[in-house]
Amino acid sequence: MERITEKDSDYNNLEAMSVREILENINNEDQTVPRAVEKVIPQIERLAEAASEKMKSGGRMFYIGAGTSGRLGVLDASECPPTFGVPFDWVVGIIAGGDTAIRRAVEFAEDDFDQAWLDLKEFHINEDDVLIGLAASGTTPYVIGGLRKANEHNIITGCIVCNSGSPVAAEAKFPIEVVVGPEFLTGSTRMKSGTAQKLVLNMLSTSVMIQLGRVHGNKMVDMQLTNKKLVERGIKIIMKETGTEQPTAAELLLKYGSVRKAIEASFK
Structure with missing residues (x-):
């Protein structure tokens, strides 16, 4: 498969640019991300509806990923309880390499095809739940393995990737493919790809929580009053x-x- 996320940047000689030029060029690239997300709203809708139905029946939503993608999943999951007043095990973020990897990269953790399912089994994941794989490249073995095992156990699967026709998307029953193009800094998917994944996660979890009745009007009436x-x-x-x-x-x-x-x- 062609990985657009690894293609050379449309910009070169970055070190010769002024700070203003660097910032303006990054900003120009960032402005393309919402338009890419807009194109996949139907894909997001299908996954959000499937996740809502499962969670209305008592299921949970899991995110798995590595590196930036994994951290974004952990972030979104951790923000659901204070924002919507839901239990901490309703939305669960799991990162390859464990919680240590949130702050410090764990070498080769994403290359372990079997570990995601072992991590998920600790939470007793079952067919009442939903599993969403996060991988900008769409090729992360940790995510592919987790989705594949979930499919074998009749668990609904989805994904958020930033390349078309990826192995991760092939495993997901509800794939979301947000193609944002080459990064400003070649291959640095923490930039546009990470922004796209964050936007989709915001849309996904917020729409699910609204469907679950955790919002009144436009207010967070179930938020935790922690400060x-x-x-x-x-x-x-x-x-x-x-x-x-x-x-x-x-x-x-x-x-x-x-x-x-x-x-x-x-x-x-």
Whole structure:
């Protein structure tokens, strides 16, 4: 397969550019990413609908990946509980090499074809769940192996890749192929490819959580109130939704400990 993610950059002699030129050229490339994502909205829709149905029935959503892709999966999964108030095991991010690899690359971890399934088995993954493989190149053995074993166990599989016709996409029942073209820095898929994967993950998890009823109107009524900023945000949401003044809203939030419960209680 042709790997566009490894093609030579359209820019050369980067070291001869001024800082302004470097920044403007990176920005020019970055502006192409949302358009690439727009083209695959139907693919994202199919995976989001499949994941929503599984999770409505008690299933979970897993991300597996290596390097930048793996870190992005861990990031998206870790942000679901504070944003939507869901349990920490509803969306699970697993990176090749384990949590150590979040901060420091683990050599050859992505080349282990069998390890992803071993990692997933620790969470007792089953056919009620959904597995999404993240690999900019679409060729990561860790991800291919995980998806293949999941398919053998009748688990719904999806992927987010940045090359067309990749082995990862071939394994996924719901592939998402966001082709963003060569990177500004040749082969550095933490740039446009990483941005594309982050955008798709945002779209995927947010749309799934909305389908699961974790949003009211356009507000994060189930968010975890883990700092002063979020408490203040919660109070403002209660004020807007109920028409109460700040002291009453603050009292409701203190009493019920949840924006959703405080709003519901005010209408009883």
